[in-house]
Amino acid sequence: MANLTISAVCNQRCPYCFTADHLxxxxxxxxxxxxxxxxxxxxxxxxSGIDQARLLGGEPTLHPQFPGLIERARGRNKxxxxxxxxxxxxxxxxxxxxxPATACSVLVNVNEPVRMSRMYPSATSEAGETTxxxxxxxxxxxxxxxxxxxxxxxxxxxPEFLLPLIAETGCxxxxxxxxxxxxxxxxxxYVYPHQYxxxxxxxxxxxxxxxxxxxxxxxxxxxxxxxFADGDLETLTGLGADVGWRCNPILDVGLDGQVIHCYPxxxxxxxxxxxxxxxxxxRRAFESRTRPYRQAGIFRECSTCPFKASxxxxxGCLAATMRRFRHTPFAVVxxxxxxxxxxxxxxxxxxxxxxxxxxxxxxx
Amino acid sequence: xxxxGGWVHPIYRxxxxxxxxxxxxxxxxxxxxxxxxxxxxxxxxxxxxxxxxGYAYRRIVLLLSLIFSLPAAEAAQALDSLLxxxxxxxxxxxxxEADDGKPDHQCSV
Amino acid sequence: xxxxxRCPDSNIFAIPILSKFLLYAPMHHLAALVDLTAARRLRDxxxxxxxxxxxxxxxxxxxxxxxxxxxxxxxxxxxxxxPPFLGLLPTRGCNLACQYCGFLxxxxxxxxxxLELARDAVDWYMNIANRAGLQHxxxxxxxxxxxxxxxxxxxxxxxxxxxxxxxxxTVRFEVTTNxxxxxKRCRWAADHLDTxxxxxxxxxxxxxxxxxxxxGRGSFETAARSxxxxxxxxxxxxxxxxxxxxxxxxxxxxxxxxxxxxRPRGVCFEPLQPSAPSRTVQxxxxxxxxxxxxxxxxxxxxxxxxxxxxxxxxxIQTRRVTFCPAGQDAAIVSPDGTVSACYLLQRDWEAxxxxxxxxxxxxxxxxxxxxxxxxxxxxxxxxxxxCARCFCKWHCAGGCHVNHAPAGPPDTYDRLCVQTRIITLxxxxxxxxxxxxxxxxxxxxxxxxxxxxQPSDYLLDLEEAP
Numbered sequence: 001m002a003n004l005t006i007s008a009v010c011n012q013r014c015p016y017c018f019t020a021d022h023l024x025x026x027x028x029x030x031x032x033x034x035x036x037x038x039x040x041x042x043x044x045x046x047x048s049g050i051d052q053a054r055l056l057g058g059e060p061t062l063h064p065q066f067p068g069l070i071e072r073a074r075g076r077n078k079x080x081x082x083x084x085x086x087x088x089x090x091x092x093x094x095x096x097x098x099x100p101a102t103a104c105s106v107l108v109n110v111n112e113p114v115r116m117s118r119m120y121p122s123a124t125s126e127a128g129e130t131t132x133x134x135x136x137x138x139x140x141x142x143x144x145x146x147x148x149x150x151x152x153x154x155x156x157x158x159p160e161f162l163l164p165l166i167a168e169t170g171c172x173x174x175x176x177x178x179x180x181x182x183x184x185x186x187x188x189x190y191v192y193p194h195q196y197x198x199x200x201x202x203x204x205x206x207x208x209x210x211x212x213x214x215x216x217x218x219x220x221x222x223x224x225x226x227x228f229a230d231g232d233l234e235t236l237t238g239l240g241a242d243v244g245w246r247c248n249p250i251l252d253v254g255l256d257g258q259v260i261h262c263y264p265x266x267x268x269x270x271x272x273x274x275x276x277x278x279x280x281x282x283r284r285a286f287e288s289r290t291r292p293y294r295q296a297g298i299f300r301e302c303s304t305c306p307f308k309a310s311x312x313x314x315x316g317c318l319a320a321t322m323r324r325f326r327h328t329p330f331a332v333v334x335x336x337x338x339x340x341x342x343x344x345x346x347x348x349x350x351x352x353x354x355x356x357x358x359x360x361x362x363x364x
Numbered sequence: 365x366x367x368x369g370g371w372v373h374p375i376y377r378x379x380x381x382x383x384x385x386x387x388x389x390x391x392x393x394x395x396x397x398x399x400x401x402x403x404x405x406x407x408x409x410x411x412x413x414x415x416x417x418g419y420a421y422r423r424i425v426l427l428l429s430l431i432f433s434l435p436a437a438e439a440a441q442a443l444d445s446l447l448x449x450x451x452x453x454x455x456x457x458x459x460x461e462a463d464d465g466k467p468d469h470q471c472s473v
Numbered sequence: 474x475x476x477x478x479r480c481p482d483s484n485i486f487a488i489p490i491l492s493k494f495l496l497y498a499p500m501h502h503l504a505a506l507v508d509l510t511a512a513r514r515l516r517d518x519x520x521x522x523x524x525x526x527x528x529x530x531x532x533x534x535x536x537x538x539x540x541x542x543x544x545x546x547x548x549x550x551x552x553x554x555x556p557p558f559l560g561l562l563p564t565r566g567c568n569l570a571c572q573y574c575g576f577l578x579x580x581x582x583x584x585x586x587x588l589e590l591a592r593d594a595v596d597w598y599m600n601i602a603n604r605a606g607l608q609h610x611x612x613x614x615x616x617x618x619x620x621x622x623x624x625x626x627x628x629x630x631x632x633x634x635x636x637x638x639x640x641x642x643t644v645r646f647e648v649t650t651n652x653x654x655x656x657k658r659c660r661w662a663a664d665h666l667d668t669x670x671x672x673x674x675x676x677x678x679x680x681x682x683x684x685x686x687x688x689g690r691g692s693f694e695t696a697a698r699s700x701x702x703x704x705x706x707x708x709x710x711x712x713x714x715x716x717x718x719x720x721x722x723x724x725x726x727x728x729x730x731x732x733x734x735x736r737p738r739g740v741c742f743e744p745l746q747p748s749a750p751s752r753t754v755q756x757x758x759x760x761x762x763x764x765x766x767x768x769x770x771x772x773x774x775x776x777x778x779x780x781x782x783x784x785x786x787x788x789i790q791t792r793r794v795t796f797c798p799a800g801q802d803a804a805i806v807s808p809d810g811t812v813s814a815c816y817l818l819q820r821d822w823e824a825x826x827x828x829x830x831x832x833x834x835x836x837x838x839x840x841x842x843x844x845x846x847x848x849x850x851x852x853x854x855x856x857x858x859x860c861a862r863c864f865c866k867w868h869c870a871g872g873c874h875v876n877h878a879p880a881g882p883p884d885t886y887d888r889l890c891v892q893t894r895i896i897t898l899x900x901x902x903x904x905x906x907x908x909x910x911x912x913x914x915x916x917x918x919x920x921x922x923x924x925x926x927q928p929s930d931y932l933l934d935l936e937e938a939p
Contacts, residue, residue, distance in 0.1 A: 192705055195779055289399065295392050303388065304389060325383040329377070386664035406638075413627075
């Protein structure tokens, strides 16, 4: 698996967007991938044995030559996977519609309608449709090619609105749940690990309602075993949820030809995409680079957790884990005399640690 | 001694590329440049913690003697030995400074 | 079958809620909404042993009548002193001058605990824990501001951890702090401590008014910065907000603001405890009805964010004989080596006619007074006439023995009793998925007052039909 960035432009401003470090601070000289570079990306997929062309951005469908890129990928027998916000230009949408459902998956990321007006630059289209209405229209047109995704970036999330959306639009009867993880900079909105257990309980409640509506729940990366009680995990499995505890190198290929571990870890640096590199080698390189941090996890207890030790759970999102690490400059003067006698180590009377700042401060 | 007859003291500084995290029961340190990693437990974790909070040498000796029920001399030897070992492991770097009679402190970083 | 006549300490309560009664038996883990007729039938059946024709109701009666199905009534501690936690007061000194603080002591008395004393206290506690076979121990830090004596905190954290590891056990650390420490210390706390109770009264306009530095500067910026760092860290952060008559109506707004900006593990709203300083600046405690009403609203906000609302006296998951450390065998060591059952100031105990000193640590030895320990154990709800017939008794246990010690008969519920009864009622109804009834009930103020001021909640005392 590898994701190809074809656009640095987006027509939304989701507060949790994990491209914050990569696209905002990159000083990019281009906003869209040119066709020649796209061919090189396809070559990379071929030599890596990857039969999916997974396209993302920004908003990938804003690429001016989107239909052309799709045609090129299809020419290589790639299955198309597009990660989109659903606000797709007409030509791009028509192109996706023309693809057989077996060769095309469109993951439409949908946020709660009540929060959208605060998020997005233009909440209504010229036709007067709200963003949510436009997304529903897109999903309806794509039908079974489309699947909805929902990112949890607040503990008071309410995903129930997705169920009537799925029923009404005829898209795939599944919801891909994602946890909003931090970029290394921490500048995007994300959920904190200590909120995971409460979030886990809400997910189980939602999964029950989804099952009643014959909708399956799938997990994206970064979920952890301990956020679900044993009984809740049994429930999820019994409801057919695609449960998993995953964090590994995604391989996001940027516009500049640098391959990064994943967007949240873009500040870790990338590896160049050359005519010789393939996905397995890149994955091994990133795993080697990040292995020292994998001893830890998102919680203090991860390093002694039996689930982690046995390989069941990797300890949560690596970006969240790495944010726990910090550098603390210290410098200590080692007062050891030549004759080995240390300085006096008696028990001096300590002054109060912090004195009040008053104008009547006593003279020392 | 230095040329003026004063004492010369080693200064141990945290290697600039070291990042660390306190976990349950241990401290994990990683060199961001080399990828080398260390797990510090017991007295090592205590000393690392006291250093990163900003304690000066003599206070660390005192606290070690209280925590591990050691005579002060032994605590100082243990601390010195640990710092030398960390230097060999590149967890810390060392420089030297002449004693100008400054009071016990952590020097500026 | 046992009848209630033979059990003078009845733990079955009936509280009127609108047109029904809340039947509440905490020791049987039972709560039910029944009408007056059903309540009377239950009462009569329990008194006489006569079965009830209505089978489901009869099942309830049988359950309530059976001591075997009930959790034992909590009893005061007995035997050797085994503290549930070690309390440490590294110093009574503090770097703030909060307007309502009753802990303020003259600067001259700002003693900082000697490191050797701190070591001795930890060693003593760990030895007791080992002898008692405790695998898990706790150390709680109080003040003043504990981090005004940070070396004591550092020493005892590392010492306790080392000792616990040697014994194959674990240790948890909890601190109550004003959060005005350095960023470095803040990150240390997030790494090393398990529970941090940080005092943050609300947005800057409230917090700076309540909790300034001695020179008048506000402490909000630093406290808020600490809250942000701590909320992302590994420790459980609880924000504690002091509520006054001026701020009580803003509680739901404050709760939302806490959730949005800090994402704590829990939020504790505490009504102002009147003190000489608070009276001087005319800060008043909130009206209990307003406090309870707004607390319940704030709870809805907090729970929707997965944040735990804390009003400890209304915690229906806990059954206890004493609300606070005193009576639990807690041992709290002051900077001068005094071991006490309470972390409040000695002058405050004495004002209530109490002496909560248990003994002393000096020169490496600990001497406790057995009679003092026994007296502390007598501080429990069994000896509080006010609480005798209150349905909250096993959760609230009469509250703080020093700050809440009304001497009246059972129906003279005071401000703290009123808000506790309302909030506990809400919690029971929430556990039954009937929280919508709370708002309906609170709107019928007269009927609500009848419930809240009911002199006896005993089912036994349910009045006969006219």
